[in-house]
Amino acid sequence: MKNENPVVWFEIYVDDINRAKKFYEAVFEYEFKELPMPESAADMEMYFFPSDMHSENRASGALVKMQGVTPGNNSTLVYFMSKDCGIEASRVEAAGGSIFKPKTSIGEYGFIVLATDTEGNMFGIHSMN
Numbered sequence: 001m002k003n004e005n006p007v008v009w010f011e012i013y014v015d016d017i018n019r020a021k022k023f024y025e026a027v028f029e030y031e032f033k034e035l036p037m038p039e040s041a042a043d044m045e046m047y048f049f050p051s052d053m054h055s056e057n058r059a060s061g062a063l064v065k066m067q068g069v070t071p072g073n074n075s076t077l078v079y080f081m082s083k084d085c086g087i088e089a090s091r092v093e094a095a096g097g098s099i100f101k102p103k104t105s106i107g108e109y110g111f112i113v114l115a116t117d118t119e120g121n122m123f124g125i126h127s128m129n
Helices: 015-026 085-092
Strands: 009-013 031-033 044-048 059-066 079-082 100-107 111-116 122-128
Touching: 015 044, 015 059, 015 085, 079 100, 085 100, 085 122
Parallel strands: 009 059, 079 122
Antiparallel strands: 031 044, 044 059, 100 111, 111 122
């Protein structure tokens, strides 16, 4: 197997998709695209994070509302790339989330922030500065 990023997709499960979409749009300053669902998946709503589905070694993902899947307190932690994770961290509380771990050095590997979104999901933000 080649030594390349094996992560190709992630899903962040939510209870209130509009509230979650508004939160991530406010923190990262981008817009989601809705994925029209086929009739066989009528119990799901999905909004894509900005991505190029054909890019190799870059994960794509979505906010997902699905019957039977509860958000928060899960074991999945997604890290978003940033030029300076402190910038996005400064927007988290105003967008309705909370900071779990403020900008923290991880030595030669840069800095991280751990935050919780409006649905109770923890996510990370990573930067080299």
